[in-house]
Amino acid sequence: MARSAFTLAALASAAVPGLEVDHAGQVADPDYDAAVLGGADGRAWLVRVPRTRSADTRLRAELAALAALTQGARSRLPFAVATLAGRAKVGPTFAAVTEHFPGAAVPVAQIPVEPEGLGFRIGLAIGAVHLLPPTVVVDAGLPMSGPVESRRGAIGVLERAGATGLLPLAVESRWQHAIDDADLWQFQARVVGGFDSSSFVAVGDEVVAVQGWQGLAVGDPAADLKWAVQSERVADAVFAGYWSAAGTADRRLRHRAALLSELDLGRWLLHGVDTKATDVVDDAVELLTNLAERVHGDMSARIDSPTAPVLTIGEVEDLLEQTPTRQAG
Structure with a gap:
């Protein structure tokens, strides 16, 4: 109670x-x-x-x-x-x-995308976090990773999801092509917060506070931006603000964010398989099939090919939390 x-x-x-x-x-x-x-x-x-x-x-x-x-x-x-x-x-x-601060998080689909509006300011906020000195994380003994670990994690999801026999071939090839692209993994690890759209508390077009810091670490900056690629217009605004704050040295940041977003579907599938939750498996297969259809079954489709929304990290986390009550016997 x-x-x-x-x-x-x-x-x-x-x-x-x-x-x-x-x-x-x-x-x-x-x-x-x-x-x-x-x-x-x-x-x-x-x-x-x-x-x-x-x-x-x-x-x-x-x-x-x-x-x-x-x-x-x-x-x-x-x-x-x-x-x-x-x-x-x-x-x-x-x-x-x-x-507690006044304001509220804005759902992805409702984030204003006008020039220097809320989407842009969310990007500025993320960029400011990514410019923090790594000693913030090092001194606290929090997790640290870099390009090698990020790519290794992607390989692990691809291999395990592929081994289930439930990963559509078009998606498997799309992910493999991205993982094999050495240029995609050329980035400088940054201080990251593990953010999604619910992390940004807004009043009007201003980000007044950021919450949900449980993912504070040094890692792939794309992890804090993958939620934004679910909407191309929101992503345009958020990345414009981010690049304004943090610079454009990470040329493949948006493409890597797209890959990490799609890989969350693979993690959802694996969670269903690992917990023998047939409803989760069915849901993940449907989402992956939809993704395969959106890349038109073209097995050479690259990760930078635009697709419609897949699933936000917040939605994946919510589903993961709900799963124990939904498991099949």
């Missing part, structure tokens, strides 16, 4: 000495019991208690990332980043209280 806003406010008060809560409002979240609290000092706070083990793991990773983002790092960013106000043990898990 979900904890009430009143209960969550009491947990927050225990976690943050001196916190005086004026009002509390429940937040609908499939992974957390959550509420936004209004403090007597006029500040707003978000209190969350994980409902599942995976949510607990993600929240711990997020808090580790917030701790790694020192004041020096934050001063380089053109948006706010929450800080941890306090935490308290709750049974086998815990309650975490972090700052």
